[in-house]
Amino acid sequence: MTDFFQNIAVTTLPDITEIKFKNIDKNYLKVILISFLLIFSPFLTGLILLDQFVFPEEIKENMIFIYSGFIVLFVYGLLHLLLGLPKRKYALREKDISYKSGLFVKKTTTVPFSRIQHVETDEKPISRLFGLASLSVYTAGDSSDDLEINGITIETALQIKEFISIKINE
Template sequence: MFTNTQIDIETLPKVSDIALIPVEKSYIKIVLFNLCVIFISIIGTLFGLKFLKEDSKFDSIATTLIIGLIVVFIVQFVVLVLGFKNRKYALREKDIIYTKGLLNFSTTILPFNRVQHVEISRSFLARKLNLATLEIYTAGESGSDLKIGGLPEDVAESINEYLTTMLDDRV
């Protein structure tokens, strides 16, 4: 006979009780550099178009767009800096947890039994700072399900090796 007993929510383990490890503080340099590159490219393009195109109406629109982009850049910069302290992770016996965000805070818990593939990537700046990004893939998704940037290179390698060994043991 089918039964479906109710679970007492008070007895469930709380994610907030887990000791999360913050990503490396130097990773903020990479995050902010990427933000600056994007906004400088867009604003630079608008400046170039503004001076190449001799149209007062376009000049007015471009100036408004540039000012708007500068305001968006400043807001995004502040949100990234303030939210950076929330980028934390924890490796547990059966899963990995990652939290991030300020205005849009999220917690991702990925059980190891769903992991299909693990990768480590390192950009040019990340290599200079000895950092890496760990990407964990599960079945049925078209991208990584969990991406943790700002890990020390040796920590990312250790987690990668641990998960790969776990995957090999399942086969």
């Protein structure tokens, strides 16, 4: 088990800059694309319907701007997600778990095992199609802002969960 994750032992001062972070699963790209399209397509349909049936002439004349604005938003959102994907990384060490993410705002979070209240794995519908899951770690206090890793394979998620559970009970 321990060998699987190649943990770095915390014998002296741990150094966050020297950890080898792992990328999340490549298949998560597909999950992101599908959910992105699922969110955006209702908006597009709504816009087209409004254009056809509701909008008066004055607005229709400017429809080209509205559509291009929509497309810019679409492309920006897509690019942000796609470029942000390789930034999402995680790492496990002997005594803590870390997660990095963010394109414009870079975040690094580390949760020591000794402070974890519970661990959870979730298989969301689209992720499940590609055999992916997410892992959430909760600590005491305001739990809204703890650590969540999306897009790792179900096996990895379960293994990490098992690993952390053992570590907590040590």
